[in-house]
Amino acid sequence: MYPAIFLDRDGVIIENRADYVRAWQDVEIFQRALQALAIPALRRFRVVMVTNQPAVGKGMISRDEADEINRRLVEIIRGAGGEIDGVYLCPHTPADACNCRKPRPGLLLQAAAELNLDLSASLMVGDALTDVQAGRTAGVRQSVLVLTGRGSDQLRLPQAAETPNLPVFADLYEALTAWLAG
Ligand SMILES: [Mg+2]
Numbered sequence: 091m092y093p094a095i096f097l098d099r100d101g102v103i104i105e106n107r108a109d110y111v112r113a114w115q116d117v118e119i120f121q122r123a124l125q126a127l128a129i130p131a132l133r134r135f136r137v138v139m140v141t142n143q144p145a146v147g148k149g150m151i152s153r154d155e156a157d158e159i160n161r162r163l164v165e166i167i168r169g170a171g172g173e174i175d176g177v178y179l180c181p182h183t184p185a186d187a188c189n190c191r192k193p194r195p196g197l198l199l200q201a202a203a204e205l206n207l208d209l210s211a212s213l214m215v216g217d218a219l220t221d222v223q224a225g226r227t228a229g230v231r232q233s234v235l236v237l238t239g240r241g242s243d244q245l246r247l248p249q250a251a252e253t254p255n256l257p258v259f260a261d262l263y264e265a266l267t268a269w270l271a272g
Pocket residue numbers: 098099100101102106216217218239240
């Protein structure tokens with residue numbers, strides 16, 4: 091089994107958009123996230139993107155278009171020296187009551203089964219409390235919040251008090267450096 095690093099996409103690797111990433115021109119890649127994903131020590135882990143894309147379920151973007159955006163993003167990450175070993179996308183809206191939309195753990199559990207991942211040795215990085223909850227419910231070793239994207243706003247939510255012992259990092263680079271050092 092492989093230890094994994096699970097990454098939310100919007101707000102962690104690329105800028106979050108309040109009205110969703112609907113086309114490639116909406117994608118603003120964090121250059122420091124590209125640097126983070128190129129850290130050589132990361133190669134000991136499977137790196138897996140886990141992303142809610144309710145714009146698909148709402149019909150604002152097709153599943154194919156969403157997949158194509160992720161394909162291009164992964165290509166750029168690879169070009170910068172990083173790797174993404176899997177992309178798992180929830181296309182549903184909250185009304186669908188699926189098991190894959192974070193804070194539910196379905197995307198992480200599916201990835202673990204398909205990629206032979208050891209959740210108890212894995213990390214989840216997100217910019218939302220729902221990412222942290224998904225990681226905790228899935229049973230990953232550590233779930234952390236980054237302050238990019240929605241991160242700093244999330245800390246002001248009442249629910250933040252219900253997520254005790256939450257490690258917080260400035261961005262993906264800081265989160266991964268700390269994890270690799272620990
Ligand atoms: Mg996010």
